[in-house]
Amino acid sequence: xxxxSRLATADRPLVxxxxxxxxPPSSAIGPIAWMRANLFSSVSNALLTLLGAYIVIVVFAxxxxxxxxxxxxxxxxxxxxxxxxxxxxxxxxxxxxxIPNLLYGLYPKDQVWRIxxxxxxxxxxxxxxxxxxxxxxxxxxxxxxxxxxxxxxYFFHGGEQDLLWTALIALGLAAFxxxxxxxxxxxxxxxxxxxxxARVTGDAEQPEESARLRARIGYAVLYLAALAxxxxxxxxEVPTRYWGGLFxxxxxxxxxxxxxxxxxxxxxxxxxSHMPFISLCSTAFIELxxxxxxxxxxxxxxxxxxxFLPVGVEVNRLVRAIVAVCLFAAAYMAEIVRGGLQAIxxxxxxxxxxxxxxxxxxxxxxxxxxxxxxMIPTIVGNFIGLFKDTTLVSIIGLFDLLSMARAxxxxxxxxxLFLEPFFFITLIYFVFxxxxxxxxxxxxxxxxxxxxx
Amino acid sequence: MTAATQRSAAGAxxxxxxxxxxxxxxxFYQLLxxxxxxxxxxxxxxxxxxxxxxxxxxxxxxxxxxxxxxNIVFTLIPYREGDSYLRVFxxxxxxxxxxxxxxxxxxxxxxxxxxxxxxSTNWLIRNLARWYVEVLRNTPLLLQIIAWYFGFFNxxxxxxxxxxxxxxxxxxxxxxYFPAPVPQDGFGWTGxxxxxxxxxxxxxxxxxxxxxxxxxxxxxxxxxxxxLVVLLPTATFLLTGxxxxxxxxxxxxxxxxxxxxxxxxxxxxIVALSIYTSCFIAEIVRAGIQSVSHGQTEAARALGVKPARxxxxxxxxxxxxxxxxxxxxxxxxxxKNSSLAxxxxxxxxxxxxxxxxxxxxxxxxxxxxxxxxxxCAVSLTVSLLMNLYNRRVQITER
Numbered sequence: 001x002x003x004x005s006r007l008a009t010a011d012r013p014l015v016x017x018x019x020x021x022x023x024p025p026s027s028a029i030g031p032i033a034w035m036r037a038n039l040f041s042s043v044s045n046a047l048l049t050l051l052g053a054y055i056v057i058v059v060f061a062x063x064x065x066x067x068x069x070x071x072x073x074x075x076x077x078x079x080x081x082x083x084x085x086x087x088x089x090x091x092x093x094x095x096x097x098x099i100p101n102l103l104y105g106l107y108p109k110d111q112v113w114r115i116x117x118x119x120x121x122x123x124x125x126x127x128x129x130x131x132x133x134x135x136x137x138x139x140x141x142x143x144x145x146x147x148x149x150x151x152x153x154y155f156f157h158g159g160e161q162d163l164l165w166t167a168l169i170a171l172g173l174a175a176f177x178x179x180x181x182x183x184x185x186x187x188x189x190x191x192x193x194x195x196x197x198a199r200v201t202g203d204a205e206q207p208e209e210s211a212r213l214r215a216r217i218g219y220a221v222l223y224l225a226a227l228a229x230x231x232x233x234x235x236x237e238v239p240t241r242y243w244g245g246l247f248x249x250x251x252x253x254x255x256x257x258x259x260x261x262x263x264x265x266x267x268x269x270x271x272x273s274h275m276p277f278i279s280l281c282s283t284a285f286i287e288l289x290x291x292x293x294x295x296x297x298x299x300x301x302x303x304x305x306x307x308f309l310p311v312g313v314e315v316n317r318l319v320r321a322i323v324a325v326c327l328f329a330a331a332y333m334a335e336i337v338r339g340g341l342q343a344i345x346x347x348x349x350x351x352x353x354x355x356x357x358x359x360x361x362x363x364x365x366x367x368x369x370x371x372x373x374x375m376i377p378t379i380v381g382n383f384i385g386l387f388k389d390t391t392l393v394s395i396i397g398l399f400d401l402l403s404m405a406r407a408x409x410x411x412x413x414x415x416x417l418f419l420e421p422f423f424f425i426t427l428i429y430f431v432f433x434x435x436x437x438x439x440x441x442x443x444x445x446x447x448x449x450x451x452x453x
Numbered sequence: 454m455t456a457a458t459q460r461s462a463a464g465a466x467x468x469x470x471x472x473x474x475x476x477x478x479x480x481f482y483q484l485l486x487x488x489x490x491x492x493x494x495x496x497x498x499x500x501x502x503x504x505x506x507x508x509x510x511x512x513x514x515x516x517x518x519x520x521x522x523x524n525i526v527f528t529l530i531p532y533r534e535g536d537s538y539l540r541v542f543x544x545x546x547x548x549x550x551x552x553x554x555x556x557x558x559x560x561x562x563x564x565x566x567x568x569x570x571x572x573s574t575n576w577l578i579r580n581l582a583r584w585y586v587e588v589l590r591n592t593p594l595l596l597q598i599i600a601w602y603f604g605f606f607n608x609x610x611x612x613x614x615x616x617x618x619x620x621x622x623x624x625x626x627x628x629x630y631f632p633a634p635v636p637q638d639g640f641g642w643t644g645x646x647x648x649x650x651x652x653x654x655x656x657x658x659x660x661x662x663x664x665x666x667x668x669x670x671x672x673x674x675x676x677x678x679x680x681l682v683v684l685l686p687t688a689t690f691l692l693t694g695x696x697x698x699x700x701x702x703x704x705x706x707x708x709x710x711x712x713x714x715x716x717x718x719x720x721x722x723i724v725a726l727s728i729y730t731s732c733f734i735a736e737i738v739r740a741g742i743q744s745v746s747h748g749q750t751e752a753a754r755a756l757g758v759k760p761a762r763x764x765x766x767x768x769x770x771x772x773x774x775x776x777x778x779x780x781x782x783x784x785x786x787x788x789k790n791s792s793l794a795x796x797x798x799x800x801x802x803x804x805x806x807x808x809x810x811x812x813x814x815x816x817x818x819x820x821x822x823x824x825x826x827x828x829c830a831v832s833l834t835v836s837l838l839m840n841l842y843n844r845r846v847q848i849t850e851r
Binding site for chain 1: 482504505575790821828
């Protein structure tokens with residue numbers, strides 16, 4: 001029997017209007033439901049949660065009590081600390097007093113500004129890489145890798161400059177100036193520095209030739225100004241035996257990281273080469289350096305490098321360590337790059353060859369960018385490993401961060417103070433490594449965006 | 454040779470320049486590399502010879518027979534002060550292998566637990582494991598070794614106030630003391646029983662597997678096998694009258710006598726190495742298990758397979774294929790990292806050989822070559838075995 005309402009609405013079109021959905025039951029949302037799902041889903045899980053909570057509370061309470069609550073912040077020597085709290089609390093004054101040494105080693109205290117200035121310079125140098133609207137990012141990045149070392153090493157080491165050295169430092173300074181000039185001109189006019197100079201000095205109707213010439217003159221003026229500056233620049237010499245602390249750690253790992261990537265790429269190409277002799281040599285080098293511990297390589301270079309060089313040639317201890325670290329890192333990097341190369345499909349090579357690219361062009365423009373992109377997490381992982389491995393140079397007598405931390409406990413004022421400096425430098429190492437790994441994850445996500453479907 | 458003539462003849466007939474012939478170029482580059490290498494080697498060797506004669510240093514392996522006049526604080530194989538350098542080398546290798554073996558067992562155990570914990574459905578456990586891995590993986594191993602030594606094992610109480618467990622295990626600033634087993638007459642039978650048990654267990658396992666594949670009927674071979682391996686030796690041991698005595702360490706004066714002991718440097722090294730490596734193993738285990746697609750689990754469940762058997766027969770065999778190669782390379786890393794023992798003075802190969810012996814004898818070249826030779830031999834052997842394994846477990850595609 002048709003009822004009244006049905007009939008009443010019969011001439012109107014029937015539209016399905018769902019009722020608003022009801023709120024989920026309170027047992028399915030909110031913190032309690034979350035805890036029930038993630039912490040107490042079963043009896044065994046609840047027990048595990050309790051065990052985990054117990055561990056967390058005990059560990060954190062112990063660390064916080066030791067490092068903050070019971071810690072001593074003011075004392076003039078370790079005895080005072082021990083008298084106040086014994087071993088129950090940390091004795092931070094020792095670490096605080098040693099912070100300059102932990103950061104800069106035995107570098108003369110009145111010259112420490114040079115290290116700060118050099119690191120600041122690197123930050124300022126690389127800053128445009130993160131600015132929007134800057135187009136010459138590749139050139140800026142390359143200049144930071146290839147040319148920054150010259151002014152930086154003068155900041156660090158100082159001393160006499162010979163002609164070549166002055167020219168190289170000037171090149172670095174000129175590149176630094178160029179980076180910011182081009183950043184400004186690209187952000188505000190959309191033109192690179194050279195084009196900007198050409199635009200300013202002449203009008204746009206003039207032929208291409210003359211514009212290029214004026215851009216070159218602009219570069220030349222920049223270089224000459226840098227040269228004049230570099231020739232004037234004079235810093236007192238700080239021999240490498242005074243280098244130490246976090247500064248030395250960063251120098252060694254920085255050089256290692258910068259060197260290992262290109263060297264690893266070359267070794268990987270060598271190993272995959274069709275030329276049997278080159279492939280054999282690369283393989284032998286890679287396998288040898290990968291199968292022995294880094295410490296044996298450091299020892300080898302430390303004891304054998306003086307034997308390998310002509311009589312009378314002294315090689316600085318730091319250089320020996322850096323050479324060893326670089327070769328070691330290059331061998332590891334080579335295997336990573338090779339892994340990336342193996343993942344590239346044959347079609348890529350064939351396509352590159354089909355459009356007429358030669359070996360180097362196809363490698364640089366087609367193969368490597370893909371191979372390196374696949375391997376970013378592993379490459380950064382290797383950088384992190386290298387950064388941690390630089391601690392080994394303390395064994396062959398360099399004063400890196402770790403050996404400075406050990407030295408705190410051997411200082412007569414703070415005799416036996418080991419845990420606190422170790423705790424402090426653990427934080428430093430952790431922050432550096434963790435940031436690197438997080439940055440790599442971020443980079444991977446951004447670069448992989450185009451690959452994901 | 455003939456190929457070369459053919460190639461260059463072909464090149465000439467195509468009237469392209471010989472400079473652009475890939476083969477000629479290849480030969481040229483290789484000759485160039487060889488020339489640079491030979492030149493470099495010649496330079497190094499001639500310098501070395503000159504340096505050696507200048508400093509009055511000798512090369513060669515004759516020093517291996519000389520007596521090494523130093524003592525070694527901890528040796529796995531017998532060594533007395535005055536034994537030959539060759540013996541020192543062997544002592545170093547034995548110590549390194551001991552550290553590596555114990556470290557590998559502990560690191561695998563901790564790593565397995567942590568890797569499974571990272572996959573736990575329990576949020577707290579998952580995150581605890583994650584931060585355990587993150588923190589320990591992101592700090593240098595050398596720092597951890599030194600911190601464990603100077604911050605813990607070196608600060609332990611003196612022997613008189615040892616930390617003890619049941620009056621048999623003692624830990625103090627001289628090291629870790631534990632009972633030494635002293636086999637009596639007839640203990641050999643227990644060993645024989647153990648051997649028989651293992652052989653029987655393997656045989657049963659193989660038979661069960663073959664029967665499973667042929668007929669589909671399963672047999673609890675793991676349970677029975679474990680029972681055999683445990684019960685057979687235990688029964689023999691009890692039947693032959695428990696022929697094993699324990700030499701329990703006891704405090705005499707200022708130090709412990711009897712039993713076995715390892716120095717604090719050993720403890721610090723083992724603890725740091727196994728904890729550090731366990732982080733990497735945890736990540737490998739996690740990645741391996743996650744690499745098995747969820748569809749496999751669902752398919753097995755759809756077929757009505759029980760959860761425990763899904764793990765054993767579906768997930769593990771596939772995960773192991775992903776896990777084993779990086780796991781082995783972590784074992785190799787652990788072995789190589791044991792060389793950091795030198796920082797706290799534990800006498801491993803690098804410490805007694807590349808440091809003490811090198812400084813004493815001055816024979817840099819043979820000593821460096823022997824040390825590197827040992828590590829190379831270990832690495833190459835392991836990677837050889839690895840390749841064999843990979844060939845076996847590789848997915849055979851049609």
